[in-house]
Amino acid sequence: MIAGAMLFAGASVAFAAANPAQQAVQEHYAALARAADPAFKDGDAKRGQTFFQGRHTGGKAETPSCTSCHSSDLKKTGQTRAGKEIAPMAASVNAKRYTDPAEVEKWFKRNCADVVGRECSPAEKSDVLAYLLNL
Amino acid sequence: MSMLPRRAALPLVAALLSISALASISVADGLKVAPVKDPVAAKECSACHMLYPPGLLPARSWQAMMGNLKNHFGDNADLDDATRKHITDYLVANAADTGGRGGTNSRDVSGGATPLRISEMPWFLRKHDKKGRIAPDTLKRRGAKSAADCKACHQGAEMGYFEDD
Numbered sequence: 131m132i133a134g135a136m137l138f139a140g141a142s143v144a145f146a147a148a149n150p151a152q153q154a155v156q157e158h159y160a161a162l163a164r165a166a167d168p169a170f171k172d173g174d175a176k177r178g179q180t181f182f183q184g185r186h187t188g189g190k191a192e193t194p195s196c197t198s199c200h201s202s203d204l205k206k207t208g209q210t211r212a213g214k215e216i217a218p219m220a221a222s223v224n225a226k227r228y229t230d231p232a233e234v235e236k237w238f239k240r241n242c243a244d245v246v247g248r249e250c251s252p253a254e255k256s257d258v259l260a261y262l263l264n265l
Numbered sequence: 266m267s268m269l270p271r272r273a274a275l276p277l278v279a280a281l282l283s284i285s286a287l288a289s290i291s292v293a294d295g296l297k298v299a300p301v302k303d304p305v306a307a308k309e310c311s312a313c314h315m316l317y318p319p320g321l322l323p324a325r326s327w328q329a330m331m332g333n334l335k336n337h338f339g340d341n342a343d344l345d346d347a348t349r350k351h352i353t354d355y356l357v358a359n360a361a362d363t364g365g366r367g368g369t370n371s372r373d374v375s376g377g378a379t380p381l382r383i384s385e386m387p388w389f390l391r392k393h394d395k396k397g398r399i400a401p402d403t404l405k406r407r408g409a410k411s412a413a414d415c416k417a418c419h420q421g422a423e424m425g426y427f428e429d430d
Contacts, residue, residue, distance in 0.1 A: 190339065211340060212314035213410035236344070243341040 148221055148263040151229040156259040162252035170253050178261025181254055188247030204265055220265035295428035298366055303355045315416050316423045319359040320366040321383045327356035329379050384412040
């Protein structure tokens with residue numbers, strides 16, 4: 131236990147389910163958010179949950195929420211509009227997710243455009259990742 | 266037999282192929298095109314939907330589609346420039362009127378039309394208009410989300426096998 135606590139002492143926030151590669155992706159967005167707004171401390175799972183589970187305007191009518199395709203239970207599979215299964219989003223049941231920064235950015239870019247009708251900010255991405263890494 | 270869903274019927278077919286009554290369900294009676302062999306195209310083009318063989322559309326259709334990934338049938342499917350170019354080059358080189366099928370597939374595309382949907386191609390409509398193969402109740406019975414869901418009836422679609430009913 132002590133060794134575990136020591137291990138995470140250097141990181142600003144430790145996410146229980148996250149491996150080092152996943153933590154690095156989240157921290158990348160947190161650093162960008164801090165650079166844009168010094169008041170931003172770190173990704174917040176609660177804010178991320180509100181964003182991910184909430185309904186948005188500005189995007190497409192068919193996809194007002196992240197949950198439109200991913201479903202609201204993120205430990206289960208979702209479904210694309212074309213009918214293809216989407217692997218669970220929760221890091222605790224899908225360790226392969228959020229390990230490739232380019233892949234994470236690709237999907238934020240696409241899905242933020244479809245759901246909120248604009249790019250997501252680094253703070254929003256950091257929050258959403260904090261949420262998904264904690265699930 | 267014909268009342269069984271295709272999923273349930275296929276293993277039986279495999280086991281009973283020597284019986285002449287069932288031999289008509291062979292690939293020789295349907296369409297065969299090359300599957301996607303490029304790993305980048307295979308990964309990116311199957312993330313949201315089934316993997317469509319490039320020989321199902323002419324090159325100009327693939328070019329038009331890959332040039333507007335921000336609105337890909339209503340969804341944003343944007344890619345970085347390098348990946349987009351790689352996949353475009355592959356699709357164009359293996360399209361219906363280039364490497365994919367020796368031109369037989371796109372001969373009915375008239376006068377510079379550039380269909381984006383495979384289900385708008387004249388040969389597709391000609392094949393599927395028969396027996397109401399893509400009629401709403403048929404799609405529903407097969408569990409297909411739309412006429413773009415080839416796999417609901419053609420199990421080998423991603424491998425380029427479109428066997429006849």
